[in-house]
Amino acid sequence: MAKLRITVTLKGSVEDAEGQSVAKALKLLGYKNVDEVRTGKVYRIKLKGGDLSEGEEFCSKLLSNPVINDCKVEFDED
Amino acid sequence: MAKLRITVTLKGSVEDAEGQSVAKALKLLGYKNVDEVRTGKVYRIKLKGGDLSEGEEFCSKLLSNPVINDCKVEFDED
Numbered sequence: 001m002a003k004l005r006i007t008v009t010l011k012g013s014v015e016d017a018e019g020q021s022v023a024k025a026l027k028l029l030g031y032k033n034v035d036e037v038r039t040g041k042v043y044r045i046k047l048k049g050g051d052l053s054e055g056e057e058f059c060s061k062l063l064s065n066p067v068i069n070d071c072k073v074e075f076d077e078d
Numbered sequence: 079m080a081k082l083r084i085t086v087t088l089k090g091s092v093e094d095a096e097g098q099s100v101a102k103a104l105k106l107l108g109y110k111n112v113d114e115v116r117t118g119k120v121y122r123i124k125l126k127g128g129d130l131s132e133g134e135e136f137c138s139k140l141l142s143n144p145v146i147n148d149c150k151v152e153f154d155e156d
Binding site: 001007009019022023025026029031033034035036037038039040041042043044045046047048049050054057058061062063072078 | 079085087097100101103104107109111112113114115116117118119120121122123124125126127128132135136139140141150156
């Protein structure tokens with residue numbers, strides 16, 4: 001049983017409105033040292049067998065849009 | 079400059095409809111070995127100074143609902 005953790009984030013060149021909202025909210029709460037917030041989605045996938053390359057396929061076929069997203073696949077240690 | 083990675087997921091006891099949809103879609107794409115998918119949000123936060131305990135405060139004050147969410151704070155290595 002493999003456990004993958006796939007993180008889908010916006011590319012650095014794409015504006016992240018949600019992240020900007022969170023940064024603004026944290027500053028309003030008094031955390032003036034917040035510099036930047038970027039958001040993303042995480043998928044924790046349990047597989048019978050399988051490996052990282054299968055995770056890459058999940059990214060390209062379903063979970064991410066390669067025009068605007070970066071996708072990172074790793075083994076889930078939790 | 080600290081970089082935190084905060085992952086907000088649904089607690090194990092809470093049904094994850096989005097995760098179930100992704101699992102179903104992956105199976106329809108032919109990946110019959112997919113057992114379970116759980117989804118979550120990830121926040122990558124750049125801070126001037128700051129440490130993990132500040133990340134815990136962000137979780138409890140803004141980013142998560144303790145009734146349904148688990149929140150994990152770690153240093154971002156990327």
